[in-house]
Amino acid sequence: MASLARWCFRHRRLVLLLWIVALIGLGGISQAAGNDYKDAFSLPGTDSQKAIDLLQRDFPAASGDSATIVLHSRTGAPLTDPALRGPATEMLDKLATLPHVSAVHSPFERGGETQISKSDGLTAFASVDFDQQGIDLPKDDIQTFVDTARSSDSSSLQVEATGQLVAVIEQQEQSYSELIGIVAAAVILFLAFGSLLAVTLPLITAIIALGVGSMLIILFSHVITIAEFSPILATLIGLGVGIDYALFIVNRHRIGLRAGKSPEEAAVTAVNTSGRAVLFAGITVCIALLGMFALGVSFLYGVAISAAVVVAMTMFAAVTLLPALLGFYGMRVLNRRDRRRLAEDGPEHASTSGFWWNWAKRIERRPQLFAVVSGVVILVIAVPFFSLRLGSSDLGNGDTSKTTKRGYDLLADGFGPGFNGPFSLVAEIRSPQDKATFDAVVRAARTTPGVASVSEPRESPKGQAEIATLYPTTSPQAEDTSKLLHRLRDDVVPQANQTNTGIYIGGITAIFEDFSSTLSDKLPLFIGVVVVLAFLLLVAVFRSLLIPLTASVMNLLAVGASFGIVVAVFQWGWGSSVFSVTGGPVEAFIPVILFAILFGLSMDYEVFLVSRMHEEWTARRDNQLAVSLGQAETGRVISAAGGIMTLVFASFILGDDRVIKLMGLGLASAIVIDAFIIRTVLVPSLMHVFGRANWWVPSWLDRILPRISVEAAEDIEEIRHTPLPADALPAAAIPIGGGHVHEVPGQAHHESDAPRAGEPTH
Structure with missing residues (x-):
């Protein structure tokens, strides 16, 4: 460590240049490549994954993601009024022609009466099926879908788009939070060091390391699956540990300067002591992060790697870039009062008073x-x-500023909270007996406490699969909804399924519940x-x-x-x-x-x-x-x-x-x-x-x-x-x-x- 620190101190211009080249070079490459972040869930062996696999094989039109268009009358007139029905139907017809939209189930078509609220007729919904899962759909196409739907929003007709698919494009950046965190860190550093120049050392080191790490994450997203929130999480960790690691080394360096050491010897000692502690501390963080691989859940692999990459960059910057910066700063790492005291009174050892x-x-x-x-x-x-x-x-x-939230609230008010997180009943049909068994399961589900309604089964084009949609009476996040899922899987379906027909319960709510159980x-x-x-x-x-x-x-x-x-x-x-x-x-x-x-x-x-x-x-x-x-x-x-x-x-x-x-x-x-x-x-x-x-x-x-x-x-x-x-x-x-x-x-x-x-x- 001493040799590395001494080399970086003496070749500080080269070290700084290499870091700047890495930052600018990786920044240019990542900008040209763009990111490929996506939230990919794969839960082999679970009921929800079996449902997805069956639909992808035998019912591709229903195997993709889905979204919901919510319609609400602002005038008090029912949605069947021609003045409202006309614009709504025209908008839904436009949606049906968009890329990756496989089907639009309108409340105004035959059999769609159940998609209009029975109490007042002021709220209705249209289900939109896509030919791919949301992680595979281009974000631009999702944005076009939302914009097309929202373009029909008017003073008389409220139009909202909701669902997990739509939520993907509503995730907001955290840039202001990052800035606030940096400013807060600068204030504490000034209180600790009493020198504005010393304050900049940990900040510069952490920000450059974070920049290089972030660019690497963007490039890695083209090789491995990295979740949408991974960059924000990496920033969260990188800022914290990056500033802290540099702080420990700078603090030891300042102690050495006050003890009468030259800037070079103080930097070498700081890296050779606190720098070693930084390496061991950083390694433990990386071990803990990469330990997520032991879970065997691929969704978390990209999260672990992206966070570990940023931590590794902060460690590397702390023991290479920081001693180089200390060489540029010299004695100015100390404030004027400390430099004057050192000149007048001579060296002083760290005080334990x-x-x-x-x-x-x-x-x-x-x-x-x-x-x-x-x-x-x-x-x-x-x-x-x-x-x-x-x-x-x-x-x-x-937040109510989001169309997903407004659509959620309209559905909950008009149809009950369970309409925001339906389950999918999926059956593998190999014989007429399998079809009869699935009909029996649907009938049993309709009489199950906690179930608001179950749609009529839909048959795949080749007749090898059927799907029905089950709406709970409670919201997706409610504990009663989780209990209902387990009751359906453990009791209702097995009791009605006397022929061992392959019947699975899927849907986004079931996927998250299976994910929770797996973890x-x-x-x-x-x-x-x-x-x-x-x-x-x-x-x-x-x-x-x-x-x-x-x-x-x-x-x-x-x-x-x-x-x-x-x-x-x-x-x-x-x-x-x-x-x-x-x-x-x-x-x-x-x-x-x-x-x-x-x-x-x-x-x-x-x-x-x-x-x-x-x-x-x-x-x-x-x-x-x-x-x-x-x-x-x-x-x-x-x-x-x-x-x-x-x-x-x-x-x-x-x-x-x-x-x-x-x-x-x-x-x-x-x-x-x-x-x-x-x-x-x-x-x-x-x-x-x-x-x-x-x-x-x-x-x-x-x-x-x-x-x-x-x-x-x-x-x-x-x-x-x-x-x-x-x-x-x-x-x-x-x-x-x-x-x-x-x-x-x-x-x-x-x-x-x-x-x-x-x-x-x-």
């Missing part, structure tokens, strides 16, 4: 109390997590893989069993507490007016993505905190001193980093997309809990309680573990000769587990502190 040293000593004195109180607080916050209900929120959660079944394996891999990495880095175990438990607590807040707001509806959301289920894929990100980010702070403690332990062999000094010297920068990441994540709550709001709140709340409760209170308290056991590893395991060091040997030697604060010596002189104490100036040493079996030697 002030708030964080006093706080560390307070925890050292009463670790049991702080551990219990902080642990109880986190557990209380996590309580709502046990009520987590996975599913998919429906279009009723959107829930595989979630324990995913969590286990991520936790075990991160545990093994920390064991190798810190030569300890207890520290990685504690870190894993703490990270799980942080994730659980953040889920508790998410459930309270997005499921229970607490503070719904503040966050502009309505209560509903948590999207099925959110826990997976949040866990991967949060576990990785939590490990970031663990590595930064414990690596500093490990330096002190390796140099002085005193647990209390190592924990207190490590906490005191990292507390300020971890709190600043936590504040930056919290504000960056929280800024995404300001958008109008429910999924992005949910991820923003979940990530922001987790960082607050992790940075300001777990790393500043709970972890130090427990490490004081555990004592020397923190650093124990069996001798046989120590021999076979790879040698991965976060600290360099020269830095350990420098720490050994760094004077200790006066009030640290009495605490350090207390024997742990017996042993005579010999005090050496600037160092506390125990006879019993000689390396024991299983402890690393230096």
Whole structure:
């Protein structure tokens, strides 16, 4: 690391040029290629996937996606009035001629009377079938479809388009949220550094790395399937970790400058210490993200890869671009006051006085109390997590500025909320008996509680499949709708199907329910893989069993507490007016993505905190001193980093997309809990309680573990000769587990502190 940092510092013009060329070059290529983002669901073996496969094989006209055109009379006259029916029919005829539209089922055609509200006749809907799934349809064609329908909207006739297909083109960019997050980060950086020039270093590094990573994601979208929200999620993570990684290195660099080192030596030391911690922290984030592959759900592969690419770029920029920028800035990384003090008073070592040293000593004195109180607080916050209900929120959660939301509300008012998320009953017809069986299933479904209506079965052109549409009485996101689906599959269909005819229940609501069940079944394996891999990495880095175990438990607590807040707001509806959301289920894929990100980010702070403690332990062999000094010297920068990441994540709550709001709140709340409760209170308290056991590893395991060091040997030697604060010596002189104490100036040493079996030697 030292050689890399020195080379980048001395060849700073070349390094900066290479990054700029990469940014501009990839930007040009990605602009020419365009993106190919798409939300592709594939759930092999599920009922909904079998329904899709059967329709694609035997009923292609009904196998594509669908949308709904909602008509509403604004004058109070029924829609059958010629003055309203004429323009509506003309518009529907135009839709039938558009590309990829396979059929339009008008409420004004024969048999369409059921598509007009019976209560007042003021609302009607037309179902539009497409010849492909939404992910395969060009967005321009979807936009043309919506524009053609909406062009007939007038003062007398309201026309809206709704459905998941239409929602694809209504997703809004989060550019303002990103800008707000960057401004908030700049404010905290200025408070931390007191220098405008120093503020620009983490921002420039993070933004360039994020730019390169974003361009790579666009190019990757042509090779692998990447979901529509992946770039926003990658931006969310990239801004947070990119600024934080650069912050830790710049902070260590400034400490070196104030200690009298030259800009080059300070930069080399910063990258050789904090830079190593950045690499290990970033690797844990990537491990957690790529752990989503263990789920075997292809929809999440692109999400994992895109986020991991951005994190990798931020790591690479932190250890290459940042030392080059430090070479350009020189001593100006310090503010004028610090430079003047250095010139007048000479070098000064990092001070352990002030708030964080006093706080560390307070925890050292009463670790049991702080551990219990902080642990109880986190557990209380996590309580709502046990009520987590996975599913998919429906279009009723959107803003009224969207045609999908307005159409949803009109359908719910005119026909009931279940009309916004119908199920598809699909049967494989091989004989007259199969047809009779399917008719029996349809009749049984109509009498099932929770079913509003079931359409007459439609036969495929070759007569090898039939499809019927079932409308629940409850909305797509309602828990009763999920219960109805399971009742139909487990009881109603099997009881009516005495001939083992292939009958499946599909539709967008069923797809999301199957997606939720699939992820829930595989979630324990995913969590286990991520936790075990991160545990093994920390064991190798810190030569300890207890520290990685504690870190894993703490990270799980942080994730659980953040889920508790998410459930309270997005499921229970607490503070719904503040966050502009309505209560509903948590999207099925959110826990997976949040866990991967949060576990990785939590490990970031663990590595930064414990690596500093490990330096002190390796140099002085005193647990209390190592924990207190490590906490005191990292507390300020971890709190600043936590504040930056919290504000960056929280800024995404300001958008109008429910999924992005949910991820923003979940990530922001987790960082607050992790940075300001777990790393500043709970972890130090427990490490004081555990004592020397923190650093124990069996001798046989120590021999076979790879040698991965976060600290360099020269830095350990420098720490050994760094004077200790006066009030640290009495605490350090207390024997742990017996042993005579010999005090050496600037160092506390125990006879019993000689390396024991299983402890690393230096």
